[in-house]
Amino acid sequence: MTRTLLDTLYRNGHLRTLDHALAQSLRRLDPDTPDSVLAAAALASLAVSKGHAGVKPCNARALLDSDDADIAWPHADGWRTTLAASRWVSTPDDPTRPADTDAPLVLEGDLLYLRRYREYERALANGLHRIASHAVPQTNIAALAPLFAQLFPATPIPTLPPQAGEGQKAPPAPPLPQLAQEGQKAALALPLPPLAGEGRDGGALPTQDHRARAAAPALPLPSHAEEGQQQAPAQTLLRHAGEGARGAEEGKAADDHQAHAAALALRHALLLVTGGPGTGKTTTVARLLVLLAAQARNTNAPAPRIALAAPTGRAAERMAESVRNALQSLAGGGIHAHLLDTLPTSGSTLHRLLGTLPDTPRFRHHADNPLPFDVVVVDEASMIDLPLMAKLVDAVADGARLILLGDPDQLPSVEAGDVLAAILQAAGDGSTLTPGDAEALQPLLRTGPIPGGASIRPHEDDGNGGDGGGVSGSDRGVEGDATATHTSPASGRGRAAGAGEGPPFPGRRIHLARGYRQSESLQLAPLAAAVREGDARNALALLRSNTLSNVHFHEGLADPLQAHGDRLLAHWRSLAQAETPVEALARASRLRVLTAVRDGPQGARSLNARIEALLSEGGDAAAPRRGARHFHGQPIIVTENSYRHRLFNGDTGILHRDANGTLMAWFPGDEPRQPRAFHPATLPAHDSAFAMTVHKAQGSEFDSVWLLLPTRDNRVLSRELVYTGITRARRELHLAATGDVIRAALSRHASRWSGLAWRLSSG
Ligand SMILES: Nc1ncnc2c1ncn2[C@@H]1O[C@H](COP(=O)(O)OP(=O)(O)OP(=O)(O)O)[C@@H](O)[C@H]1O
Numbered sequence: 098m099t100r101t102l103l104d105t106l107y108r109n110g111h112l113r114t115l116d117h118a119l120a121q122s123l124r125r126l127d128p129d130t131p132d133s134v135l136a137a138a139a140l141a142s143l144a145v146s147k148g149h150a151g152v153k154p155c156n157a158r159a160l161l162d163s164d165d166a167d168i169a170w171p172h173a174d175g176w177r178t179t180l181a182a183s184r185w186v187s188t189p190d191d192p193t194r195p196a197d198t199d200a201p202l203v204l205e206g207d208l209l210y211l212r213r214y215r216e217y218e219r220a221l222a223n224g225l226h227r228i229a230s231h232a233v234p235q236t237n238i239a240a241l242a243p244l245f246a247q248l249f250p251a252t253p254i255p256t257l258p259p260q261a262g263e264g265q266k267a268p269p270a271p272p273l274p275q276l277a278q279e280g281q282k283a284a285l286a287l288p289l290p291p292l293a294g295e296g297r298d299g300g301a302l303p304t305q306d307h308r309a310r311a312a313a314p315a316l317p318l319p320s321h322a323e324e325g326q327q328q329a330p331a332q333t334l335l336r337h338a339g340e341g342a343r344g345a346e347e348g349k350a351a352d353d354h355q356a357h358a359a360a361l362a363l364r365h366a367l368l369l370v371t372g373g374p375g376t377g378k379t380t381t382v383a384r385l386l387v388l389l390a391a392q393a394r395n396t397n398a399p400a401p402r403i404a405l406a407a408p409t410g411r412a413a414e415r416m417a418e419s420v421r422n423a424l425q426s427l428a429g430g431g432i433h434a435h436l437l438d439t440l441p442t443s444g445s446t447l448h449r450l451l452g453t454l455p456d457t458p459r460f461r462h463h464a465d466n467p468l469p470f471d472v473v474v475v476d477e478a479s480m481i482d483l484p485l486m487a488k489l490v491d492a493v494a495d496g497a498r499l500i501l502l503g504d505p506d507q508l509p510s511v512e513a514g515d516v517l518a519a520i521l522q523a524a525g526d527g528s529t530l531t532p533g534d535a536e537a538l539q540p541l542l543r544t545g546p547i548p549g550g551a552s553i554r555p556h557e558d559d560g561n562g563g564d565g566g567g568v569s570g571s572d573r574g575v576e577g578d579a580t581a582t583h584t585s586p587a588s589g590r591g592r593a594a595g596a597g598e599g600p601p602f603p604g605r606r607i608h609l610a611r612g613y614r615q616s617e618s619l620q621l622a623p624l625a626a627a628v629r630e631g632d633a634r635n636a637l638a639l640l641r642s643n644t645l646s647n648v649h650f651h652e653g654l655a656d657p658l659q660a661h662g663d664r665l666l667a668h669w670r671s672l673a674q675a676e677t678p679v680e681a682l683a684r685a686s687r688l689r690v691l692t693a694v695r696d697g698p699q700g701a702r703s704l705n706a707r708i709e710a711l712l713s714e715g716g717d718a719a720a721p722r723r724g725a726r727h728f729h730g731q732p733i734i735v736t737e738n739s740y741r742h743r744l745f746n747g748d749t750g751i752l753h754r755d756a757n758g759t760l761m762a763w764f765p766g767d768e769p770r771q772p773r774a775f776h777p778a779t780l781p782a783h784d785s786a787f788a789m790t791v792h793k794a795q796g797s798e799f800d801s802v803w804l805l806l807p808t809r810d811n812r813v814l815s816r817e818l819v820y821t822g823i824t825r826a827r828r829e830l831h832l833a834a835t836g837d838v839i840r841a842a843l844s845r846h847a848s849r850w851s852g853l854a855w856r857l858s859s860g
Contacts (some may be wrong), residue, residue: 102136105168111161116142123185123201133171134183138202141209148509149850150218150483151203151210154180162812173207180204187212192856193223208852215852217487222856224490225520229367229603231496237395238363239540244391247432248384249356353542357530358607359385360538363392365605366498369478369517369524371505372609373625374798374824378502379416381609382474383423383440385500389472390436400439401471406450408480409747410765412796413444416476416502420444443768446745447475447485451492453740460488467494477796478503482512483853505608506629507821508792508847515849523602523857534605602857618828620646628820633843637836647829654833655699655808657690658707661831665690665803666711669787673730678753678763678772685732685751689799690788691822692806693814693842699807704788727777729754732786733762734793739781743773747793749786752777791822802826806834806842814838815847 100108107117119142120135137154144152144160152160155173171179180186181204187197188204196203196212196219203215210218355377362368362385370378389401405420407413421442428437450468452461462468473493475481478501481489493499501517509515530538612622624645627636640650654660668688675681694700709731713723721728731752738745750764755774762780763772786793791804804822806814819842823830834842 100167101132102168102171103132103139105165106136106139109165109167111165112139112143113146116140116146119201127184130183130185131179133176133179134185137176137180137209138185141202141211144850145211145214148512148515150214150852151208151850153207153850154209155207177204177207180209192219192852192859195219205852206855208850210852214483217483218851218853218856221483221487221490221516222853222859224487224493225367225604225857226602227495228490228493228497228499229365231366233364233366233496233498234392234396234398237392238537240395241363241388241391242540244432245356245360245388245541247430248387248427249353249359354607354609354611355381355384356542358609359388360541361530361534361605361607362498362500363388363541364534364537365603366496367604368498368500369521369604369606370500370502370609371517371521371606373504373506373612373629375612376609377611377613378609379419379476380423380613382500382502383420384427386420386440386472386474387424387427387432387436389498390439394436402469403441403472403474404450404468404470405441405444405474405476406447407444407476407796408447408485409477409745409796410446411749412477412480413446414765415796415798417442417444444476446743447481447489448740448745449743451488453743455741457740458484458738460492462492463488464491466492468492468497470494470497472498472500474500474502476502479505479507479517480510480795481516482510483516483851484512486516504824506817507824508795508815508817509849515851516853518848519851519853520604520857521606522854524604524606526606526608604857618647619826619830620648621823621826621830624648625820625824628816628823628843631816631843631846633840636843637839640832640839649829649831651831651833653835657803657805657831657833658704658711662711666708669708669712669730672732672751675730675753678751678755678761678774679770681730681751681753682763682765682772685749685786686797686799688801688803689786689794689797689825690803690805691791691794691825692788692804693791693818693822694807694811695790697807699805701788701790702784704805705785708787709785727752727760727762729760733780733783734786734789735781735783737782742775742779742781744775744781747796749789749797791818791825794825795821798825798827800827801829801831803831803833806832806838808835808838810838810841812845813847814842815845816843817847819843 103117103120106112116139120139123130123138124135137152137157140152140154140157140160144150147160149160154171154176158164158168158170180202181188183202185200186202186204186209187200189196192205196215198212201212203210203212205215358368358370358381370381372378386401386403389403393400405413405416407416420440424437424440424442428434448460450462450473454461471494473489475489480503490499501520503517505518505521509518535542624636624639627633627639639645640648641652643650651657651660658665665688672681672684675684690701690704692699692701692704695702697703709721709725710723713721713725721731729752733750733752735744735748735750736746744764748764750762750772752760752762755761760777761774762777762783763774766773788805802822802825804819806819819839823832
C-alpha cells in the first residue's frame, strides 16, 4: 500500500507530534479531507516551529532538515487549487481584513498560514500603518537648529569624492531645487557615489583591503536629472554605505546618518534605526530624545513620556547603560540639565513594559489600555517575534512614536518572525530623503550643494506631506528558495516597497554603518564585514592570517574541551568562587561557549554534560556532585516563557548559595545590583549554560566567546548565525570550525517565509 504524504512525512521523522495531531484532528472532523490538505496543515504548523509565519507548499521540501527521496510532493499548482477549495482553508481577498474564523488555515497567494499567525501578521501590519500614519507634532523644527547643531556637531557637508580629473575644482552648485510640481512629487534616489579614491569606472582601489571593497556593488555616478526635472536638493543626500563597504570601510560622512535619523524622528512616528554593534544606535536615540524634550519645552508642552525596552533583561540593561553614558557625556558637553533630567535612564523587558498577566500570554496593555508613553524605544528588534511585535504595536497609543533599533544582519528571532527584516524591506533601505522630509528638515541638516545631480523617481505623497520613499530591502532566501522569502504571498516574488505600485509604507529607516566602539583588544570589524557579505574567501584569509588582534582561528578543531580544557575549566571553576550572586553573574558573562546546534557532538547539550562531568572530577570541596541537577556556580538558561516568574526563554542566570547557604537561582533584576532569586525547584524549564546556542545568545555579549561550529554542514548554519556568534565577543574571539563548514555557512542566509513585507507595502 502506498503511504500518503502525511504518513510519509510523519513516519520519516519530519513532523512533530503536534503537527501530526493537527492534521489528524482535521481528518477526524472530515474523513474526506484530501491528504494534500492534511499534509499542508501539518507543514504549516511545522513551519511556525522553524520560525516561519507560514509554509509555501510549493517549496515545502526546504522545511525538512534533510532531503527525503521517499516523498512524492504534489504538483504545486494542483496542490494550491486543492487547498483553495478546502473547507479548512480560507482565502481572503483583502490583506487588511480578518480571515474567516471557521477555517483553521489561511491561503494568501502561495503562503499557507495557521490562521492565528496570519492574524498576527495582519494585526501587526495594520498597527504599524496606524502608528506610522499618525502626524507627530511638527512645530518649531527650525527653533531646534542650535541644539541640533550642538548634538550633532560633525554633520559634514556631503561632497562627491574626487572624480576623473582629480584636483579640479568642484563643478558649480546646481540651482537650488524647486519643489516638485503638483502631482509630480518626486522622491530622490541618489545612486551611491564611488568611494573616495575609486576610479569613475570602479577601477583600481588604492586602499589596503581590495577584497572587502570588491564586494561592494558597482557604484554608478549620479546622473544629472533630466532637463526640466528638479535637481537633487543637497539636503536630500544620504550617503549610503554600499553593502560591501560598511563598517571600517565607511567614508567620513557616516556621521550624518546619525543626524538624519534624529531629524527624521522629529517628523515621523515610526522610525527604524539599524546598524551593527557599536554604530551609535543608542547614542543617536539618546540625542534625539533630548531634541524631543526640547521640542516639548519650546511649545510649553509636558515633557514626553519615554519608555526604553528590549526583548531580554540583559539587552534592556545594556541599552539603559548606553543611554546613561550618552546622557552623561551630553551633560559634560554643556546640554542643559533641565532637558536631560526628563529622560529615562533605565530600561525594561518588553514583557514588563507590556505588563505580563499570570499564566496567560496576554498583556495588561493593548489597544484598549494603551501604554502611557509618547515615545517607545525598543532595542534588539531583530529578536522580537511576530506575536510579541504584534502585541507591542497594538499597545502603542495613537499618536505615540515607536523607534525600533536593531541589527538586520543578525539572526532572526527564534520564534516565528523575521519581523524586523520585513519592516525594513517595506521601509526601504533609507538611502533617500523625500522632498517633503528634505524641505521640512532643511533648517537642521546643514548640508551643502551636491556637485552633480541625482536621478529622480516619482513617488506618491505620504501622510506627513512628504513622499513615500524607499527601495527594496534585501531579499534573503530560504535555502533552496533563494528568491522566495519576504515576498508577496500573492506574487511569490518580492516587490520593492514604495516602488510605485500601491501605497508605500510610511515608516522611515536609517542605517548606521560606521563603527565607533573602539576595542583595543579585539579587531573584529573586517571579519564581521566579510561574514556579513558571505565572503568566505576573505573571511578564511583573515582568519588564517592570524593578524586580527585577539581573533583566534582553531581550524578543524572539533573538541575545544580536549585541546583547551584547562583554561576553560579554570574559568568555570571560578564561578563557584564568587563571593556574591552579583559577582557570580558578572563572572559568568566573561566567557561563553556558543554552538550552532543544540544536539550532536558539537551541540550545546552534550558540551554542557561533558563540562559538568569534568567539573565534578575536580575533587575539591567546591566541585559539584557527579550528576547533580543543580549546583553552586552553575550558569543556567531558561528555555520557556514563564509569565508568572517574569522569566523568559533565553534569560540566563546562575546558581549561587545565599547567605544562609541555600542554593538559589539568580537572574539579573531591574537594578543591576539587585538580582532576582528563585528556588531552583520552582524554576520554569531550564538547562545548563556553560555552552549555549548562538540563537539563545542574541542580545548578550561576553568578554570571551568560543564559537564552535559542527564538523559537518547543517541547514541551520548561515552567515547570520556566524555573524551573530562572532559579534557576541567583546574582547576575544575563538572560532573552531573547518574551512568547508565556514564556506557552507556563509553561502546560506537564515531567512523566513512571511507575508509581512507584502502586507505592509499593500497598505
Ligand atoms: N558620532 C559619534 N562620535 C563618536 N563616538 C560615537 C558616536 N556615536 C557613537 N559613539 C560611541 O560609540 C560607542 C557605541 O555607541 P552605541 O552604544 O550608541 O552603539 P550601538 O549601535 O547602540 O551599539 P550596540 O548595538 O552594541 O548596543 C559608544 O562609546 C559611543 O559613545
